[in-house]
Amino acid sequence: MAQQSNPIEMNEAAAQGFRQRLSGVQSNQMNSPTPCTEWDVQALINHNINATGFAEGVYRGNVTVNPQDVSGPLPGGNGLELLDAGISNVLDALKSAGSLDQQIDTPFRPMTRGVFLIDMTWDLLVHTWDLAKGTNQDTTLDSGLVEVIYHAFVPQMDGLRQMEFQGIKPMGPEVSVPASASLQDRFIGMMGRQP
Template sequence: MTQNMENTPRSTVTTPDATDDPRQGLLKAIALAGRTVAAVRPEQFDAPTPCTEFTVRQLARHLVAVLRRIAHAGRGGDVTTLPTVADDLPDTAWQEAWDAAARDVEAAWADPEILGRILKLPFGSLPGGAAAAVWTSEFTVHTWDLATATGQSPHWDPELVAISYAAMKRALPTGPRDGAPFEVAVDVDADAPAIDRLVAWCGRKP
């Protein structure tokens, strides 16, 4: 199932603590995802991922598209007017497209007032701070998807994983998740690594 976290019901998502700047977590999550995408080898593009509707190639294209949508939202645009997958992106253009889109996100979100501004997302509207937490979660979980599919072992920032886990715990119910693009949570040991608990809550099997 496609795990598009932009479609997480807005009524269940709140912003992180006011003492934090959610933009910084988002930019760190984007940077980690970018390093993981950059390390994918050409022969791995057609490999399946734990996000079962996406191959490695398709998931990388999806993340570039999400970057473009985040920048568009930061400028007051409606993200539903942009595609969810960057199908125009050839295999030789990952790094250039990623770097350009990441810079665009940073520029579009430079004004701290965006954290309280209402942004248009697929499921409705959210304050920028809450939207940043949702997108941080999306990039963190999809980085795990890519890393798992391509045999990588990223260094997981405990703060980013904690932000993502808290956001997804609030956003997703324990039981059936009708209407949300997630499978039911997978059981893991209480003392499992934080990244395992995050992806298990999002329906992945660590």
């Protein structure tokens, strides 16, 4: 993906990367640990599926899905199908109810619909890396997407590290990486993971 700032295209690129890793997960890896230390592979997949329902609810003004509820097996079927259906529902909700510049209330803070989608995109992007790492797959992320997300979030990280959502801090302490590290490694370190 070339460097861009279209939130819909960014989210689609992140979703494609997650789909690719999800399709490579073996059934015997569901209980494997991930760099997202609270969640194993199964919980990480559940979170990303539930995050689509959460985002759809935010856009429709009726949040009924808790993205932090990651217990149990895949809810009702094939993870890839559930993820695709969820992403489609998010984009339908996004496209049907106003412009990307429209202000909305979210459980985090008021923001535009486009900024909220970018927030969901960084979450999906870092969890793509988590899933790849936890299942011994290629951890290389879309470099253009990493560049856009990294530069968008560097100025916000101090505030984001203080934020809590349902009693959980979504950002751990930054992991130091050498100044010469790749942008992806700096992004992963910024998100509290050891590259």
